[in-house]
Amino acid sequence: MNTILKTIALGVSLSLTLPVLTQAESYTIDPSHSFVKFETSHLGVSKLSGRFNTIAGKLKYDPAVGEESQSVEVSIDTTSLDTNWADRDKHLRSGDFFNVAKFSNATFKSTKFSGDASGGTLTGILTFLGVSKNIDFPIKKIGEGKDPWGGYRVGFEGTYKMTRKDFGMDFNLGPAAELVDVTLQIEAIKDK
Template structure:
């Protein structure tokens, strides 16, 4: 009798532990008010131009207790939201010379893998930009996670990568120093 009670208790404990692990694996919705994508690119070799995309949306899964394969993200960026704090330059960036926002209204990143741990690592995935899809790697670092003042639960990450504009068919001549663009993604999500 004692043995069967211990076995039942152990079985219940194992089931509870498994359920708790599954409860921690959650989907997050990207908070567009606290997420952004910034870029830096040399301007003709004379200075560095900063800009950002003001609209970001998507979802991610963050489940460090389930191993490397459990982290996943989809990020959608309306290209028309490009903002360099200069209206005429932004108009040019939206034109066919650069982003061609009428034909390609959004950029999209969809992860395909993650190597690392709960503090960060390398996210691989496919970036679609200017009608071209290419695999890229993003260095990811966890900023933090926890309860917010409104009763929700949030997690935030920062990612960095460097893109070659020519890989995505954006080849408008800005001089040899401006072939690559440094990107920073600050993603904060609310657990659903």
């Protein structure tokens, strides 16, 4: 009797959760329209920005289903960093900063989203320079809709204020450059 009840309960709960899992629409990040940018202060005088040219990832987005259906997974090829100055790029790629010879990838995998269709707070694990840290940052939807070529797209933007030395990147660039704004600006196409 007890087992029958348990089976029924399991069946009911499965039938409730399964549609949620299957209904969440999955999207693939469009690398040609997605940008991971980083920006920090230069001597407190101005700002320096750069970007990673090679990123990949997937996201699940289905606001009708609810918060738990939203997730994102991004992989960033750190060897593709570009600040439009070859000497600086060379230094940034070295062990003083990104150490790309050892850590050629940085990943972010969301574990939780709270918010609605227009945006909210994304929580997840950022793995960078071999350090995995639980982080959260605000994210907002830029827009969504059909594209002219038969696909359906959605775009998000969010900025995480990173303390460099939390990930072991402690090359002294002065007190104004301890924090780096890392901006994820992604466009994704719905999987068919």
